[in-house]
Amino acid sequence: xxxxxxxxxxxxxxxxGEGFARWLDRIFAGVAKWADDHAWLWLAAxxxxxxxxxVARSLAKPLWFDELFTFxxxxxxxWKERLAMGFGDDCPPLFYGLTHACLRLFGENSLASxxxxxxxxxxxxxxxxxxxxxxxxxxxxxxxxxxxVRSLAYAYAYEARPYGLMxxxxxxxxxxxxxxxxxxxxxxxxxxxxxxxxxxxxxHYLGAQIAVPLLAGEACRTLERRKIxxxxxxxxxxxxxxxxxxxxxxxxxxxxxxASAASPPVSWAPHxxxxxxxxxxxxxxxxxSVVAGxxxxxxxxxxxxxxxxxxESSAPKFPLHELAASIGYLLVPAxxxxxxxxxxxxxxxxxxxxxVVGCVIPFAYFCAVLSRERFVMPCLLITSLxxxxxxxxxxxxxxxxxxxxxxxxxxxxxxxxxxxxxxVADKIWFLQMAHYSAPEVASRLVYLTDIANAARRPDLxxxxxxxxxxxxxxxxxxxxxxxxxxxxxxxxxxYHNQSGLEWLPSQLWEDGWKLEYQGQDSDRILFRxxx
Numbered sequence: 001x002x003x004x005x006x007x008x009x010x011x012x013x014x015x016x017g018e019g020f021a022r023w024l025d026r027i028f029a030g031v032a033k034w035a036d037d038h039a040w041l042w043l044a045a046x047x048x049x050x051x052x053x054x055v056a057r058s059l060a061k062p063l064w065f066d067e068l069f070t071f072x073x074x075x076x077x078x079w080k081e082r083l084a085m086g087f088g089d090d091c092p093p094l095f096y097g098l099t100h101a102c103l104r105l106f107g108e109n110s111l112a113s114x115x116x117x118x119x120x121x122x123x124x125x126x127x128x129x130x131x132x133x134x135x136x137x138x139x140x141x142x143x144x145x146x147x148x149v150r151s152l153a154y155a156y157a158y159e160a161r162p163y164g165l166m167x168x169x170x171x172x173x174x175x176x177x178x179x180x181x182x183x184x185x186x187x188x189x190x191x192x193x194x195x196x197x198x199x200x201x202x203x204h205y206l207g208a209q210i211a212v213p214l215l216a217g218e219a220c221r222t223l224e225r226r227k228i229x230x231x232x233x234x235x236x237x238x239x240x241x242x243x244x245x246x247x248x249x250x251x252x253x254x255x256x257x258x259a260s261a262a263s264p265p266v267s268w269a270p271h272x273x274x275x276x277x278x279x280x281x282x283x284x285x286x287x288x289s290v291v292a293g294x295x296x297x298x299x300x301x302x303x304x305x306x307x308x309x310x311x312e313s314s315a316p317k318f319p320l321h322e323l324a325a326s327i328g329y330l331l332v333p334a335x336x337x338x339x340x341x342x343x344x345x346x347x348x349x350x351x352x353x354x355x356v357v358g359c360v361i362p363f364a365y366f367c368a369v370l371s372r373e374r375f376v377m378p379c380l381l382i383t384s385l386x387x388x389x390x391x392x393x394x395x396x397x398x399x400x401x402x403x404x405x406x407x408x409x410x411x412x413x414x415x416x417x418x419x420x421x422x423x424v425a426d427k428i429w430f431l432q433m434a435h436y437s438a439p440e441v442a443s444r445l446v447y448l449t450d451i452a453n454a455a456r457r458p459d460l461x462x463x464x465x466x467x468x469x470x471x472x473x474x475x476x477x478x479x480x481x482x483x484x485x486x487x488x489x490x491x492x493x494x495y496h497n498q499s500g501l502e503w504l505p506s507q508l509w510e511d512g513w514k515l516e517y518q519g520q521d522s523d524r525i526l527f528r529x530x531x
Contacts, residue, residue, distance in 0.1 A: 024300055024376060032375040035138040042142060043129060047122065050149070053393045054118050055111065058158035060396055063110050065428040067160040068435055069466065071113045072473045074099035081473075087252055088469030094202040095162045110160070117164025121157035124148065124171030124357075131175050132361060134182070136316040136368040139378045144364035146385040150286035152349070153356040162204040163350050169200040170210040170329070170354045173239075177214050178322065180232055181221060190235045197239025205250040206339075206351055208243060209332050211236050213358070217325025224321060270337045270347035278333050278349045283359060289388040293381035300376050316368050323362065330358030414441065415492040415518075415526065421446045421477075423484075423529075425504040426496040427463055434476030442476055446491075448504060450481035481507070492518075493527040 035042055063071055066089075073085040074096045082096040098116045106112035125145045132141040148154070156163040176193035180186055200207035214236060222228050333352030340347045371377045415422055422444045424430035430447040437445070449468045471478035481504075493515065495505055508515060508529060518526040 025374060028375040028379040029373075031379055032137055032139040035142065039133065039138045039141075042138065043126065046125070046129075046142070046145065049390065050122055050125065051118070053390060054121075054158050056393055057396075058111050058114050058118065061110075061158065062432060062436060063113070063160065065431055065463070067110075067113065068431045068474070069470060070096070070099055070160040071103075071108075071110070071435075072475070073470065074103055074113065075108060076100075076473055085470050085473055087249075088466045090205065091162060092202050092205060092246055092249060094199070095165070095204070098165070098203070099160065113160040114158050114164075117157055117159060117161070120165035120168030121154065123168035127168075127171030127175040128357070128360065131171075131178055131322075132364050134178065135318050135322075135365065137375070137378075139375055139382070140364045140368045143367060143378045143382055143385075144360040146382055146389065147286055147290075147360040147363060148356055149389050150289055150385050151356045151359065152282045152285060153353045154285075156350060156353060161350070162207075163353050166200050166204050166207055166210065167353060167356070169196040169203075169207070170357055172196040173200070173210055173214060174325065174357065177217065177232065177325070180229070180235075181319075181321070186231070190231055193232070194235045194239045197236060198242055201240060201242045201246055205246060206336065208240055209336060210354055211240055212332065212335060213325045213328025213354075216328035217321045220324035221319075221321035224319075269345055270341035272337075274337060274347055274349075275333055278352055279355075281349055282353075282355060286385065289384040290381065293377070293384035296380045296384070297377045300380070316365075318365050323365070326358045326361045328358065330355055330362075332358070411521070415444075415528075419444070420491045421484075421488060422492040422494060423448055423504070424476075424494045424496075425502040426494075427467055429494075429496050430476060431467070431474065434474070445476040446484065447476060447478050448481040448484055449478060450503075450507070453481070453503065453507065485511070485513075490528070490530050493529050495525045495527060497523040497525060 069089045070091075073082055073089060076082045076085060076096075079093060079097065082100065083093045086093055086096055095116075099113055102112045102115040106115060125148060128144050128148060129138075129141040132144045153163075153167060156167070158164075173193055173196040176189040176196065179189040180193065197208075197211050200210045214232075218229065218232050218236075333355050336351045337347055340351065367378055367381070423446045424433060427447055430445060434442045434445045447467060449464050451465065451468060467474065467478055493505065493508075496502060505515060505527070512531070514530050516528040516530070518528050520526070
């Protein structure tokens with residue numbers, strides 16, 4: 001008869017490493033048991049580390065083009081003004097209202113403008129933990145959370161756009177739906193399911209996507225039970241009801257941005273290859289951590305030899321309807337790609353970020369089934385993911401890196417000796433520079449728009465139109481190209497050598513203006529422009 005000891009001796013390293021491997025098994029089993037017994041303590045520790053890392057990353061990252069729209073629109077005191085400006089930025093008014101409240105509460109700074117997203121992503125992590133914890137050991141729930149933190153989605157946890165908040169609503173709705181299916185505080189769960197879906201719909205025009213995986217899971221659950229849960233369907237329907245108000249706003253926002261364009265931007269057009277690029281970007285940040293954790297696990301198993309097979313009953317069981325919902329999240333990007341191709345012709349990776357839920361839950365379940373009662377794999381994976389998350393944050397330090405975003409009076413690129421306007425050709429650089437530069441510098445900065453010209457170049461049109469529509473609340477000065485030239489016979493031009501974004505230098509040449517080279521700093525060039 002074969003015994004565990006005999007099987008273990010098959011490993012060529014069993015003589016030297018078997019004791020170490022067994023010791024690791026015992027240590028990790030103790031860690032897993034401690035995590036089960038003190039899950040809330042672990043969750044509290046994660047919250048502290050998450051806030052520290054995410055706030056540090058936020059403080060080190062300057063607000064970029066889209067975020068500056070959020071910041072300045074949300075600063076507007078009245079909701080009517082925020083609603084009007086929101087049509088130039090493609091977001092519903094509730095999103096700006098929440099950001100406005102944070103700016104009032106925490107002050108007008110980058111961290112306050114990102115606070116809804118920071119807390120939204122944290123909420124998704126907590127809900128993922130609670131969701132997975134009901135099916136397997138707490139250690140796998142933490143694995144799911146750290147996988148989410150190491151995905152592309154985490155970059156939107158500290159970006160002042162609605163995606164982090166939408167991820168939070170996706171996690172909350174999923175956990176509430178699971179609670180309803182299990183009969184846990186059903187009435188309260190139904191209320192929060194309705195609220196989470198309604199908030200998602202009201203903070204992003206594509207927020208209704210979070211209900212689709214739940215409908216898929218509920219369809220599977222209905223087949224299992226042979227009975228329709230009208231409470232869940234009513235909650236989802238009620239949560240989606242604001243769509244009747246949001247759709248007209250979405251259509252007006254689209255007309256505001258693209259009404260005069262020859263066609264939607266070609267570079268943002270949806271195509272099948274976009275899906276492969278998206279999934280690669282989504283899981284790319286976690287791949288090294290997962291491979292490193294798996295390699296370490298394989299080494300431990302090799303040193304310790306094979307374990308006797310565990311009883312079939314020790315494998316955790318996962319409801320089919322929950323796996324169906326997870327797969328639904330995984331397929332959200334395909335659905336959103338088709339919807340954007342059908343309606344607006346524009347696709348961004350961030351439209352499908354809720355797919356992260358469909359990635360991390362099945363992977364955590366897979367590890368639980370594969371490992372059974374051995375916790376080497378999840379513990380080593382968690383160690384690898386945690387280190388690859390925290391260490392880069394600590395090494396990068398705290399403090400906004402704005403060396404490319406502001407323009408100092410001492411800079412070689414700052415025009416000296418006169419007070420002529422300084423036109424910035426790149427709209428993205430202009431907005432960051434106007435925000436971060438000193439007031440006496442920002443007051444000289446101008447961005448020129450030519451909507452008729454940009455309409456013939458779809459890749460330029462959307463952002464030019466956004467800047468023009470929201471010019472009353474944005475920093476710096478935004479003027480019409482023809483009007484500005486009629487009033488100024490001489491000015492400075494800062495060119496960023498971004499040919500895909502900067503139409504101004506070539507247009508000035510065509511219109512008979514002289515561009516005199518004054519200096520260069522890296523890829524930034526200063527011209528003096530005269531008639």
